[in-house]
Each structure stands twice: as structure tokens, then as C-alpha cells.
Amino acid sequence: MISKKIGIVESIVDQSEGLDDIRVNLNGDIQRAYNYTKLTGEINVGDEVVLNTTAVELSLGTGGYHFVITNLNNIESNFTEGGHIMKLRYTPLQVKVDSVEEQDSIYHEKIQNFSSLDNTPVVVGTLHSMLTPFVASYKRNNPTKKLVYIMTDGAALPIYLSKNVDTLKKKGLIDKTITIGSAFGGDYDCINIYTALITAKEILDADCIFVSMGPGIAGTGTKYGFTGIEQGSILDAVEKLRGLPVAIPRISFADQRDRHRGISHHSITVLKEIVNVRVNIPITNYNEEETKYIKKQIEDNGLQEKHNIVYIKNDKTKEDLDFYELKVRSMGRNYEQDKEFFEAASTAAYYLMEVCDGSRRKNHK
Template sequence: MLELRRASVTAADGAWLQTDLGPAWSDPALHPPAQVGDDVVVNVQARGLGLGSGGYDVVAVNLTRGLEAADRSGAHVMKLNYTPLQHAVHAADGDPLAARGPVAVFGAHGQLPALAWAFGQAAPGARLGYVQTAGGALPGRLSRTAGELREAGLLEVHVTAGPAYGGELEAITTAGGLCAALERCDAVACGPGPGILGSGTALGHGGLAALDSAHAALALGLPTLVVARMSSADPRQRHRGLSHHTRTVLEMLLAPVIVALPEGQSAPDDRHDWRVASGALDGYPWPLRSMGRDDPLFFAAAAAAGRVLASGR
């Protein structure tokens, strides 16, 4: 059952609000900008459960100014279909016959900055697209990372595919999203939004979305690279070294893929095409912190993937 509560907005900073119940987020793809005094209905369940992504409530409807429909002329495809938040979008799935370029598939949103930065360092002027899939947060506007990388010129376009929504382009499927991005870009990074899902089981985690994305890229005949999730600081043994998230994807893939490794790491099998990228993090401008802890290996693996992706254009 939904846990919905009525609240009043006491402060507003763009999509980020403060209500008389606590902090909240109002999706700009679904709601008009809120103002102080607005009467809103918020979903409080995640914050009540204390989830990692549950530091705030999510606005379900703005009763003060959110009841008028936007102009959706020409849009006939529904995202979040058959849910109370279904809304029409203009679909932009691309042409599979025209798709050319390599695809890097990642399983954790935190890998995207190092991947995109390293790609830009290795291939100045090349255009990288981001296709957001299921596996983490579905709203495209929730990714501050994607917005900041767009502003820095490290991402050319942000496509939301499948159940994800709110990007600059909307695709019904991951395959269609890859093709749409490659119509505008030289290469694509494909993976979930922030707040990856996880139950602690072998198959019950959002990182497994990389399996479907890699199969889509392979089926399109595109050079396909899986970004290795690695860690030297995660307290969970299953994520130390090469994470079980990546191992599971590589074991379940129906065909070999390219996998990048940073210096000092060795290939655990001979089925896939493992490639070592030297100096992957040289000059990296941002903190090497993941999930609140210093973890250079996590970023080095993602940066290695960005450099290898650039070499495959």
C-alpha cells in the first residue's frame, strides 16, 4: 500500500523542497515548480523505512498548481503506463540499421562520472551519450550527475529508456535508446540511474540490468564493453575486488564482451576480452569517494572503461 501524506511546502529550491513533514523532491518532468505555501501530497514510505535513497519524501501531486494538463500534442506513448503517474511522451527510439559505435554498459550510477571524464580525456571532441535504464531511480531529472556532466560538455545527450523517464529523449526500449543516442553520438554509456536497487541476493539487484543492456547492444551488432564494478574499500566481501554484480553479469552473458581493467588488476577468466588501461585516473578532478568512503579502485575501473571505450570508436 502507498503511504501518502498531505503536507505544506515551507521552502523551495527548484525541485528540492522542505515541507512541514520534512525534505521532499518534486519531479520537474511531472509537476510544475512548487512555491512556498503549496498544498502537496507526498509519498513518505522510503524515508520511513530509512532506505539509502530515502532521505526525502517524493511529491505525488501538487494540489495547488499541479492539476492542469501540459500540452502533449502529438505524444501518444505512455511512460509509467497503467500507474497513477502515467504520462504521454514523444518516443525517440532510433533506427537499428543506422546505429554505429561502441557501448559501455555499467551497473552502478556512480561509475558514470569517471567513465565520461576518461572518455573525454582519451577522445577530445568525441560525443558520448547516456542511456538511462531500469535498475535504479527511474526519473531522469533525479540524476544530478547527468546534469553536471551535460553542463561540463562530457555528455552530449541523456536518453531515458524503458521505464526510466524524464530525459532529453524518451525511448520505449533500451535497444531503441541505444540507437537514438548513437544517431547523435560517437559512443554510449548505458546503465541505471542513482539509487541502485538491491536485496543482497545473487540476482536481486539493479546491477543485473547490465545483462539486458549488454545483450541489446550485442544483438544490434555494436562493440560492447561491460564496466567492471570493483572496490578495495567496500566492507561487504562480495563487492571486494571484482564485485559479484559484475561477475554475475559476465557469467550469464550469452556472448563474450570487452571488459576494461585498471593497472595492477588481472583477468579472472579467458572467456571475455579483458583490456588493461594504464593511467586511467591521471588528472581526475573530482573526489574518489563512493558511498561515503574513499575507494580509488571503484573509480579507476570506471575510468579504465572510459579510455577503452574511446579506443573503440
């Protein structure tokens, strides 16, 4: 059972597309909460709201906020958009979307007649915090190319929760967004990764596609018990549709947990056991000690035999981020505290340019 409480809206701190960042009075204590306007409507100071307080009471880091379930001063509402496909299916908050694939969609025929991604590069990450450094480096060097972001349902379901996406779209660095599975709120909604990739290529004419979950990730400390394991099946889908699969490895030398040192055990599990196809893995040339550590991990796990490992020099990540005045943070750490993590994502952009750009991409596998 979820934990629910009634609060009074004290202030609206920030509003972006689909999301209100508010402060609520809970028995005299002022606390933070989020209101999704596409689910629960507009909100005003003084409104009485029912809140899901479960995550805060459990002291969760990921998703540790109150969320408005309903506004008691604005209870009734009507459909505002078309479509017949439901997200959050069979829950009290199920919401209908205009899915690209459905029979009445103007894009139905294009989805039906798809043949190939034609080696379009698809970069697949495991954490939402990989998005910004990749986008900064890619767009700075390819300002006229179209970049599409596909957000999976491995973490946050409403795309509105992502401040990164909001910022990158406002700066013109992400051209379009697609949400898949139970995730919703993108410029386009799709049922699964296959139709999302097809949409990015056939309908949005993407030059490059980036795929990752939204904010948050669920992990258990076990070998297979983490939502980032989806990276494997996504890479398989890219190859199946004849795209160019590129995997961003999760790399850190700041994480105090030994299992995440160098290449995280998450990435090793995916690349060694889960993904079924040969993929391209760009690795940053770090300092001598760190690179030696990573090379040993790759050798010990036989990744060089299964995949295409390419070492790339990249000292431009911070410069690219600063160029667009972008700030990054992952697991509570900023760029200076965990630069290897952010460089790994940025390096994927330089890999596309240095190794498989233009005519060379056609022969690169």
C-alpha cells in the same frame, strides 16, 4: 499501500530541470522532499502538498526522500508535450512522452531502416556513479567526440533526480541523454534498449554510448536479486546490433562486504552466467596485491576464456575529475575512500583510446 502525509512548503533550496529540492513542514518538523515539475507542476513557498513518505519511514538509503504526489494549491494541469507513449503506465502518475519510435515521430523511418551500429563502442555500467569518472576521462581526451548517455529503468525513473547528469550536461560533457523503459525525462525517450541504441547512432550520431541505470540500485544479497543484472542483456543487445560491447566491472577494496571485494559478485554473476556474448572487459592495473586478487577471481570464474580481458595502466582518473572540477561518490564513499571503483569506470575510457580507437577498432573483437 504507500504512506502519505500533508506538508507545507517552507523553502525551495534548489531548482534544476524538472526537479525542485524543497523543505516541508510536517507537523512542526522540517524535512527534505523532491518535487518533479513535469509530473506535479510548479511549487511555491506556503503551498500545501501531499507527500509520499514511505521511503523515509522505512529508513531507506536509496530513494530515502519524500516525494510530492500533488500540490493542493495547484491541482489542475494540462498536457505540455506531444507524444502518445506512456511511462509509469497504469499508475496514477502515468505520463505521456514523445517516443522516438512511435508512428507519428519524425524519426520513425530512421528507426525502421536501421541496419548496424557499425562497431560503435557502447560502454555498459551497473551503477550510476560509474558515469562521471568515465565521462571525465573520455571527454578530456576526446573533447570533440559526441557522447550519448542512455539511462535505463533499473533504479530512479525520472532522469531529473540525477545531479550528475545535470552537472555533466551543463559542463558540455554529455551531449544528449536517452531514457528507456519506464524511465523518462531524457532529451529523447525510447521504449527499450534496442531502439535507444539505434537512436544514439542513427539520430544523434554518437561516437560513444554509455549505458547505466539512474541513481540507486536494488540489491538483496542473493546471487541474482539485483537490478544491475540488466548489464548482461544490454551487452547482448549491443552485440546483436553489431556494436562494440564494453563492460565496466564493479571493483572495490573499500566495501566491507566480502561479496563485493575485488570484482563484486554482481559483476562475476553477470559476466560468468548472464551475458551470452563475448565482451571486452578493461581492468585497471592496480597495486600488486589488488591486481593479484582480481586475476585470481578472473581465473577462478573462467572469465578469461569467455571474454576479452585487457589490463590497462591508468593513473589519470583523479586528474581527469579535477580538470572538470567534478566530485564523485558511490555507496557513500568519495574518490579517496574508494578510488579503485572510480578508476575501473575511467579505465574503460582509456581502453577505448589505447586499444580500439580509430581503424584498429574495426578488427577488434
